Amino acid sequence: MTKIRDNYSHIQIALHWLIVLLFVFNYIFGDGMNRIFDAHMEGKDIALWPGxxxxxxxxxxxxxxxIRLIVRRRMGVPAEAPNPREWMTVASTWTHRLLYVLMAFxxxxxxxxxxxxIDQFGxxxxxxxxxxxxxxxxxxxxALYHHFIMKDGLLKRMWFKH
Ligand code: HEM
Ligand code: HEM
Incomplete structure (x- = not known):
């Protein structure tokens, strides 16, 4: 069982946003990877640095x-944010789990x-x-729906306190 704490720690918040940044970076600059990968497979390491x-x-x-999963295990996470419907809480828990699986795979x-x-893994x-x-x-x-429509300030949970 994961420990329950009052809020996300600064290290968890920093990791959340740093990972978002790296994900977006690689998504945007993944564009030429198709060609670079083909060249790499043929042993022609052209345009090496973007790859x-x-x-x-x-x-x-x-x-x-x-590191984030280890920190999560050691420090715990806050309880799920209150939701008007039980299914929303279940959906949130499973979405977070799925995000971790995808972020790793x-x-x-x-x-x-x-x-x-191995080509197929591409x-x-x-x-x-x-x-x-x-x-x-x-x-x-x-998250934006919670913050701006339900007005429960959810985004503040994933931002640094003073
Ligand atoms: C973790 C974040 C990552 C993201 C968001 C990401 C994103 C992308 C994107 C957008 C493409 C281009 C897809 C296309 O051509 O339509 C791509 C291709 C590729 N990426 Fe990544 N990538 C990530 C990590 C990695 C890592 C760690 C490696 C290898 C060590 C890698 C190796 C490749 C290869 C080999 C291709 C070419 C696949 C193919 O053409 O079949 N990527 N990636
Ligand atoms: C602008 C985009 C994003 C916003 C506004 C956002 C916002 C948030 C917020 C407010 C939480 C805390 C939820 C809670 O307290 O119940 C959270 C958690 C989380 N976010 Fe994001 N997020 C964004 C993008 C992403 C992306 C791109 C990923 C994955 C690559 C991601 C992965 C996660 C995970 C796994 C958690 C669960 C943390 C845990 O409990 O261990 N987020 N996010």
Whole structure:
């Protein structure tokens, strides 16, 4: 069982936003990866640095996700925010779990393709990446709905207190 604490710690908040930043960076600059990966598979390491930036930013994200899961286990998290309907709380818990799974498996599949030289993992990587994009979009929309429509100040839970 995960421990329940009053709020997210500063380290958890920093990790949340740093991971969002790396995810968005790799999404935007993932554009040329298709071609770079084909060249890499043929042993022609052209345009190496954009490819390596994508790979190492992604690997950094994976390391941060692992640290985040360890911190979560050690420090715990606040109880789910109050919801008017029980299904919303269940949906929130499972969305967070799914986000952690996808955050780990997107870079893992990318690594299997790049370092393992397994073509199919490139397709799986892109598939999982699109799933992460959709699920995190729903997640962000739900957070904004809480904050601005339900006016419960939810966003403040994921921001630094003075
Ligand atoms: C963790 C965040 C990551 C995100 C958001 C991400 C995103 C993307 C995107 C948007 C593409 C282009 C998809 C397309 O061509 O339509 C791509 C391709 C690719 N990425 Fe990543 N990536 C991440 C991590 C990684 C890591 C850690 C590696 C390898 C170590 C990697 C290796 C690749 C490879 C090999 C391709 C080409 C796949 C193919 O063309 O079949 N990615 N990624
Ligand atoms: C602008 C976009 C985003 C906003 C406004 C946002 C906001 C939030 C907020 C307010 C929470 C706390 C929820 C609560 O207290 O119950 C949270 C938690 C979380 N967010 Fe985001 N988020 C965004 C993007 C993302 C993205 C892109 C990811 C994944 C790549 C992500 C992953 C998570 C996870 C896994 C949690 C659960 C933390 C835990 O309890 O361990 N978020 N987010």
């Amino acid at each position: 390596m930036t994508h790979v190492y930013v992604g690997v950094t994200m994976l390391v941060l996700v692992v 997107v870079p893992l599949a990318g690594m299997a393709a790049w370092f393992g030289g 397709e799986i990587h892109v598939l999982l990446m699109n799933a992460l994009l959709i699920v995190s979009g729903i997640h962000a929309a739900a």
